[in-house]
Amino acid sequence: QVQLTESGGGLVQAGGSVSLSCAPSVRTSMTRAMGWFREAPGKEREFVASVSWSGGNKDYADSARGRFFISRDVAKHTIHLQMNSLKPDDTGVYYCAASSKSVRATTKSAYDYWGPGTQVTVSS
Numbered sequence: 001q002v003q004l005t006e007s008g009g010g011l012v013q014a015g016g017s018v019s020l021s022c023a024p025s026v027r028t029s030m031t032r033a034m035g036w037f038r039e040a041p042g043k044e045r046e047f048v049a050s051v052s053w054s055g056g057n058k059d060y061a062d063s064a065r066g067r068f069f070i071s072r073d074v075a076k077h078t079i080h081l082q083m084n085s086l087k088p089d090d091t092g093v094y095y096c097a098a099s100s101k102s103v104r105a106t107t108k109s110a111y112d113y114w115g116p117g118t119q120v121t122v123s124s
Contacts, residue, residue: 002028003113004025004094004096004098005023006022006062006095006116006117007118009094009118010122011123012086013122014086014123015085016122017084017085018083018120019082019083020081020118021078021079022034022036023076024113026064031053031056031098031100032053032100033051033053033056033099033104033110034053035047035049035053035079036048036081036095036096037097038094041092042092044108045100046061047106047108048068048081050106051072051079054102054103055103057104064083067084067085067086068081069082081094086120086122091120091121093118095117097111098112099111
């Protein structure tokens, strides 16, 4: 069983930046993609960004493209999400996820493992 742990997050003013990181409890060769989702109060969990593990192909939600940047460290088996120009609408719990099913994983159903989440609050 793979457990994921997010770090980073916190309270930031609008226009600021935050960096999130995610590391698994064990390394596995079955990982095909890793990604980030977020869940705002009263809303469903939504896709933010993902990266394919072997080729490094990246996908972004429209709301994240141009402001958020996902990266992977193959040696450390970790991923990062750099979030810039943050807006109050970016507030939510951010979840890291890992997929053994799909290289281009942009939906919740594509992921097998999830972290407990980390809170990001953007004040206006």
